[in-house]
Structure formats: C-alpha cells, structure tokens
Amino acid sequence: MKVRIGFGLGTHTPSNDAARFGEVVDALEDLRFDSLWLSERLTGDAPDPLVALAFAAGRTSRLKLGTSVLVLPGRNPVVLAKEMASLDRLSSGRFLPAVGLGAPTPVEHGAFGVARTDRAPWFDEALGLMRRLWTEDDVTHHGERFHVEGVTIRPRPVQQPIEVWLGGQAPSELRRVGRLGDGWLPSFATVDDVATGWAAVTEAAAAHGRSIDPEHLGVLVAYSRTGVPDRVRSLLAHRRPELDPADVVPVGLEALRRRLEGFIAVGASKFVVLPFDEPATWTAELEAVQAAVGDLQT
Numbered sequence: 554m555k556v557r558i559g560f561g562l563g564t565h566t567p568s569n570d571a572a573r574f575g576e577v578v579d580a581l582e583d584l585r586f587d588s589l590w591l592s593e594r595l596t597g598d599a600p601d602p603l604v605a606l607a608f609a610a611g612r613t614s615r616l617k618l619g620t621s622v623l624v625l626p627g628r629n630p631v632v633l634a635k636e637m638a639s640l641d642r643l644s645s646g647r648f649l650p651a652v653g654l655g656a657p658t659p660v661e662h663g664a665f666g667v668a669r670t671d672r673a674p675w676f677d678e679a680l681g682l683m684r685r686l687w688t689e690d691d692v693t694h695h696g697e698r699f700h701v702e703g704v705t706i707r708p709r710p711v712q713q714p715i716e717v718w719l720g721g722q723a724p725s726e727l728r729r730v731g732r733l734g735d736g737w738l739p740s741f742a743t744v745d746d747v748a749t750g751w752a753a754v755t756e757a758a759a760a761h762g763r764s765i766d767p768e769h770l771g772v773l774v775a776y777s778r779t780g781v782p783d784r785v786r787s788l789l790a791h792r793r794p795e796l797d798p799a800d801v802v803p804v805g806l807e808a809l810r811r812r813l814e815g816f817i818a819v820g821a822s823k824f825v826v827l828p829f830d831e832p833a834t835w836t837a838e839l840e841a842v843q844a845a846v847g848d849l850q851t
Contacts, residue, residue, distance in 0.1 A: 554822045556851045559588030561827035564597040578609045580839045588617035590825045595664040610644035619649035626672040627665030630679035634686040638710040646711030651718040731757025736769030748819040771823030776809040806845035
C-alpha cells in the first residue's frame with residue numbers, strides 16, 4: 554500500500570493572490586508533498602480550482618494537482634472535459650479530479666443554477682459523457698440534458714483514463730461512488746465511517762460489475778492548531794450530533810498523525826490534510842506538517 558499525503562486549502566482560504574498562493578505551491582513542491590488540492594465554493598474566498606491549479610502546474614514539475622471537489626451540476630460537460638484534458642496535458646498527467654454535486658446550501662445551488670432535485674441526474678449524465686469525450690472520437694450523445702453530435706475533444710489527456718474520485722458519505726452517495734467512481738475521498742469522517750463506507754462502496758461496485766482499486770481509498774482530514782472552529786462545531790451539531798467534534802477534526806499535529814494512522818489501519822492510503830487555521834507563514838506551517846506526518850508515506 555502506497556501512502557501519500559497531499560495538502561488542501563479549503564473553501565474559506567484567503568490565500569488567493571499570486572504571492573501568498575505561490576508560497577503554498579512552492580513550499581509543497583520543495584517539501585515533496587504528494588499533491589495540492591483545491592476546493593470549490595462560488596461564494597467563498599478560495600480561488601477557482603481549475604484556474605489556480607493551472608497556475609500551480611506552471612511553476613511545479615512533480616506536485617500532483619487535485620480538486621476536492623469540483624462541482625459538475627451547472628457546468629457544460631463538453632467544455633469541462635476540454636478544460637480538464639488540457640490541464641492534464643499541460644501538467645504532464647498530474648491532474649487528480651474529485652468531483653461532486655456541490656455544497657448543500659441554497660446560495661450555492663442558486664449560483665450554479667441547478668435545482669437540488671436535478672443535481673444527481675445532471676451529475677450522472679455529465680460524468681459519463683466526459684469520460685467518453687476523453688477516450689473516444691466522434692462522440693454522439695442524446696440525453697435528458699445534453700445533446701452532442703460527432704464531437705471529438707483534443708488534446709487528449711495524458712492519463713488514459715483520467716481517474717475520477719467522488720466524495721460523500723450518505724448511502725446514496727456511497728452507492729454512486731461504487732457505480733461511477735474510480736476512488737472515494739470522504740471528508741469530516743471518523744475511522745469507523747471510512748471502514749463501513751468503503752465496505753458499502755465496494756459492495757455497490759460489485760453489484761454493477763465493477764471493482765475499485767483498493768489503493769483508491771482516501772480521506773480529506775481537516776485539522777486545527779487551536780481548537781475546532783465554532784462554525785464547524787455548529788455544522789457537526791446539525792449533521793452529526795452524536796459525535797464529539799474532536800472525533801472528526803484533530804486538534805494539533807500529534808492528533809493529526811494519530812488520526813492518519815487510524816485511517817491507514819483500516820486501509821486508507823491517500824490523504825488530503827487541510828488546516829482550519831490560516832497561518833501567518835505557509836512555509837513554516839508546511840514544514841511543521843511534513844515533520845509531523847511526512848514519514849507515514851511509503
């Protein structure tokens with residue numbers, strides 16, 4: 554099992570200008586983190602993931618570039634397939650897309666222009682069409698939402714195929730991962746959540762005549778240096794009232810290491826660690842994180 558540790562910035566990061574975001578990118582490359590992951594929130598401070606990852610691709614040579622997650626409902630899948638293929642090509646095959654339905658908030662739904670009830674059907678149709686566009690010529694598709702006739706996308710992505718990971722923990726989301734995903738990347742999860750969720754994912758995959766590489770079990774682990782933020786406590790109190798917030802958000806780098814070790818013990822091997830506290834200096838924070846957990850990589 555190859556354990557790899559990447560780093561994410563989340564939806565609320567103000568590191569969205571060239572100097573500060575560039576410091577993150579350069580430090581991740583220099584410290585040999587596996588990957589950089591950017592989350593999407595139209596109404597948040599974080600930069601657009603595809604634009605920012607293109608910026609990162611141009612100043613790195615080995616750092617992988619992930620989305621955690623990019624929203625499909627509301628996007629033209631032909632245009633998005635072209636954008637993703639171009640990013641993968643220009644980064645020499647370093648693109649790692651994780652995609653989803655979008656944040657469960659009315660403001661985000663309205664910004665993307667897709668009704669909540671239409672998100673899942675949109676997602677399913679768009680992802681299937683994008684996969685065809687990455688691998689086939691003269692694609693014809695007539696679905697409920699999208700109609701294309703004889704479309705060929707160039708350039709082809711370097712990765713054949715591009716492997717698309719999905720998030721989520723609800724039963725319907727786990728079934729979708731098994732049915733459509735190449736990997737699973739949940740967030741705000743306990744060790745038990747990951748163990749039971751992966752069993753559900755693999756069962757759903759088998760029911761559809763599929764299998765998912767056991768190396769493709771990851772977890773996004775948000776951590777804090779000072780304590781679980783109030784906004785996160787409120788969110789967890791609403792969604793997971795049975796949990797102690799510290800069961801989901803490790804506080805301190807020692808707790809972060811123990812949480813990663815727990816996930817590794819149940820088979821997870823790909824991690825995105827994400828800080829809730831915006832540091833004064835990114836380089837120093839990344840050095841500390843690498844010192845605390847970097848040796849877990851195999």
